[in-house]
Amino acid sequence: MRGELTAKGRATRRRIVEGAAAVLRERGVASTTLDDIMARTATSKSQLFHYFPAGKDELLVEVARFEADQVLEDQQPQLGRLDSWEAWREWRDVVIERYETQGDQCPLGSLFLQIGRSTPGTRAIVVELLRQWQESLAAGIRSLQGAGALPADLDVETRAAALLTAIQGGVSILLSTGRSTHLRAALDQGIADLRRAGAAAR
Template sequence: MGGTGAPRLTVKGAATRRRIVEGAAVEIRERGASATTLDDIRAHTATSKGQIFHYFPGGKEELLLAVAELEAERVLDDQQPHLGNLALLDTWEAWQDWRDAVVRRYERQGVNCPLGALMFELGRTTPASQAVTGQLLAQWQAALRAGVRRMQDGGRIDAELDADTVAAALVAAVEGGVTILLATGALTHLEAALDTTLSLLRPGASASGM
């Protein structure tokens, strides 16, 4: 993702910018988005104020948006190789492995969601925040849709089901379960939502809602 509209950088400049973003992400995970200052980020990344504003002319808000893009990338990275471009998610065992990877990710995260905190700080309804969220969901849904279609091609999922709708339901199952996890600290609803949605896709299951 690269929605901040940063100018084209040299290899060294891109590496410096990435280092600042990753350092800011560490500070935000530890302190929270609201409590993290540019001075905290400067100290963590050993950069000057001039460097910060060189790479992020819009100041803290632009930097927070870059961190949000990084955290969105990590949501998908943590689901690899299951959502890769190879012929993955083409067996029920592969889908179970993906399901387990998702649960492990949010079990590690617990009730502290860096991406959620950043979206709250930036304002969830701002165009920039919506672009980050929209791109994440679009990439996630596209990867799952490809897996559903592979299963349909192999006769493992009803070919009459709309693959995009199924993928959307799976993303919604995760996001709904994570919302409850953030409120309660319990993984129960995330696991139940994923298990139920996947079970409805198996031949002979009642999947009329899809």
């Protein structure tokens, strides 16, 4: 179905997803109806089902995919150019500010709860988000290796996975407690240990 859409159709579908994301952020997933989304996006019921034949669940999966993209988007351009320690520090600040601003509400997490944490649709979105995120961190580590700031035999994938896990853990604790102490500690420790691995190699 998506493959058959014209450029105009894709733009309309995109507009509905973005509008739905905004309403869902404002009102919460549990208390938002299809009518709210139709009103916000000036879409008729027949239009909505034209673009999302399976209805609300299909729309929610698309909104989740959009929110997952936002997670990475919000870290750009810093996440895409981790080629100096100064760049890592800037990225670290962006991540902490993003999640402290978000506080104990997570649009993506709320959507996953609604769609179901273990459904194939949810899993695919999470796995792809983590993969891209980790790949960006790994690219940053590799660029530091290339510049001679990190040893060539450093286990890039494990370091990148550990840093990503530090963020997930810090955000998970922030969502449960409202406090960013652990996010800060884990991210700072992870980056400090990475720098130390570089300093030790000199």
